[in-house]
Amino acid sequence: MIQDNLLLVLSLLFIISILTMISGKLKIAYPIFLVISGLLISLIPGIPQITLHPDLVFLIFLPPLLYAAAWNTSWNDFWRYKRPISLLGFGLVIFTSATVAWISHLLIPDFSLAAGFLLGGIISPPDAIAATSVLQGLKVPKRAITILEGESLVNDAASLIVFRFALTAVLTGQFHIWDATQTFFVVASMGILIGLVIAHFVYAIHRFFPTTPAIDAAFTLIAPYIMYITAEHFHVSGVLSVVSGGLFLTFRSQDLFSYDARIQVLGLWDTLVFLLNGFVFILIGLQLPDIVKGMSAHSVGEAISYGVIISVATILIRIIWVFPGAYIPRMLFKSIREKEPNPGWRNILLIGWSGMRGVVSLASALAVPLTVANKQAFPHRDLILFITFVVILITLVLQGLSLKPLIRILKIKGEEKESEALQALDLRLHLARAVLAHMDGKYEKEIGSNETYKRVRDRYARMIEITQKKLEAQEGTDEGQNFLPHYRQMLLELVEVRRRELNLFRHANTFSEELIREREWELDLEEARLRR
Template sequence: MIVDQLLLIIGLLFCVSMLSMLSEKLHIPYPIFLVIAGLLISIIPGMPVIKLDPNLVFLIFLPPLLYAAAWNTSWHEFWSAKRPISMLSFGLVIFTSGAVAFAAHAMIPGFSLAMGFLLGGIISPPDAIAATSIIQKLKVPKRVVTILEGESLVNDASSLIVFRFALAAISTGQFVFWNATGDFFLVVIMGILIGVAIAHIIYALHRFLPTTPSIDTAITLISPYLMYITAEHFHFSGVLAVVSGGLFLTFRSHEIFSYDTRLQAISVWQTLVFLLNGIVFILIGLQLPEIIKGLDNYSITEAITYAVVISLLTIVIRLLWVYPGAYIPRFLFKGIREKEANPGWKLIFITGWSGMRGLVSLASALAVPLVLNDGTAFPHRNLILFITFVVILFTLVLQGLSLPWIIRKLGIESTESPQQQEREIRYKLAVAVLKHLINNYSDETENIEAYKRVKERYERMVEIAEKKLDAAEVKDEPPSFLPNYYKMLYEMIEVRRAQLNEMRNSKLYSDELLREKERELDLEEARIRK
């Protein structure tokens, strides 16, 4: 049994790697491609049925994915966009849950309002992985990406809280609005406090104990699980605990990690997140046969009709929400108009159209219990599962595949100039080095050739940067000689690699020293390619 499960996991990992390469070749975002591939694989005769345990998703997949997203989010940018993020993460989730609740109650026979809120809580949170995997490859303003990523960090928590309250109302038959409101804020605030408290302890471990890069990397892998499990144990929001703790640690990461820890941890986390995301999306597609099998009380036509109507409703609701959410605060508060540029209807539309559903929605649907507290079967459970699956598939395929085309048709391009900021950073760093050399090594830079060369190098860097910064018109296009120049640098690296291979074959030099030199070449190539 263990061997079979291990083989299945290895097979899934191999499929994810191969299908991701194929998605790159076909220029299809890998989350969308993996869901469709999983769907097609699931209908192959003889394929084993894979049942996805919601506890496994919430416990194994969700904490590291949230932690990685928080780690890659700039706290400064997150806080500067806190208003639109909050309106999407809390306001839109509650609005979507209510609209879906009333629509499902009116459309589906025997579907109570509490069941509608349960369904609404399940399908309300968009998954930003699919959206950002598309948008980051296009020239979209950074603020749009920040809002979408920030929304995905917080909306999982708000939707799971709505889901939890709706499920409790169905199971017990009781719901008191004021009690639920108080519990909502308690769950949110305590989840954040637990995450920040644990993050302080982890910060102290990294900062004051004699750790190594491997130990630091291991602690970063353990941290999200520790935050999530602790918060959930006390029935608070594990999602917000991971997000708040991750944001705190990423803000302080420059204080606690050495250069080799950062290099190692980044590589480990990039691989882990790629595999986890890939497995999640392919598993979404593989769930279809089991979900359809459970539709005993509904015809396929009825179930598809309900699912498509609700899918379209979720898309329309988001578009109806984002425009008032963007313009009403600007109309009411002068400070917002003075501090923030008008986003324009095009960027708001892109934000509204990037509402694809994913991991949390499927896991929440699977977490609906089989029976109620009195032992009777949970009503409409299989229909809820089917509707959730169709909403995920519908939004991923329709919105995900059309998003690049819409961005091009609307002519959306970022006017930000990272090249100019890069020049300013390079200039200030070079000036700081020169000041340090003059203040601390003035005699050495005058009399010792090695010191003199370092000083001359940074003087040239300052001179070049000043010319570019003082230019009346700075062109972002690279000079015509740069392609050949970079080609020459790559060739120099390959020449040294070839020489290392010859030395390795001669067996005259230590393999450890040769690997160290190879690592230096890898870092040099990474810097040039960056």
């Protein structure tokens, strides 16, 4: 019954929200906590069996999550670090697939190289959502975060293409490297082209049609699905279609939305991404009983040993790749040495250790068909699925929980935070001075004769004074350090005073509810600005 499934979904969403709050209290990244919680919940007797359908992940979950990741990625940063992103997103995926194929072929009896490439394609893409959620709030270099986020935008596409080729090789028994290479570039380039074409169409709608905030929000939800489904219909990369379209739209985002549409869209996507991420991570943990039940040809002990060995190999493969990938181009090309600072071995190790696997790997494993062309059982399907689960669990829990101690041990610091804070203050100072110059040049007469104009000018003059004090505080002066916290606290108290007055007016029915809500909205925006 649909109401039973709906109740189960709503219950999971409620549990996800509660568990995420608990993970915040325990200071554990919520993807790790949700996977472990899902695993423990699945062991409770009487819990309904929940099956994660790969089509559901690829069609329902993947497009909006990729679109949101692309939307939150700076195109300038993405292009600046295109070399390391490409080396990780494409080169490392292929290297991992090939190495895992060779190791699993030697390790597991009767495990063909084609099946090994299939397993390698499944477990090759790290889940950067897990990595960035673990690193969130920690003082790590912005370059590392940008590279990890950029990698996540392209590695899913590369791994799914490898997965498709390997699956074809297993099903048909044939594989031609030249044909596969040509197809790889066609699938990737055509996926990017379709994404850009649809993104231009969406841009035109946002830019030139009389939309409302609700319509703008609706289009942002529909766009990634159109990009993905259209690309998949033509048998090209839906992932790269969504990524390319999302990156184009984020590059032109300043032209798309009005202020109220932007606020509504950002709030909508924050909630949606939280629920989708939470849902897929807890579903990973809930898959264990179904995966174990499918084990027939191998004992659980054997499967665990294979999974552990391949997990360790997967971790080492990434670390082995990142160091030559970072240093060899610097050794070969003088232009790279001149343009890019030395990343340092600590930052490289951090990127190498941030290789947690996630939902795309599990969905790919579940997408392996039950039978081959002659209706015989797909070789080692249950083992591939179990090894994938073990790799996800080990990388997510082991690497995820150890990232924070590793950062502390390596003494990695994000010096960009202080630089960005100074730049933000400097930008605010320039904007306020531009306003002051504009008013003095265009409204000099009004400022001299009209008190309202004068108050506006005085407000920006005070803003310049306050910003200068903040800059002094950044430089360590006692006056600035004593001034800023007290000033901000005073402004927050004034917001609270006005909130209490609004509540009194609401209970006394002095003013209309609509007017009170408008003033509450203004106070919400003011408080958000102060607390940021």
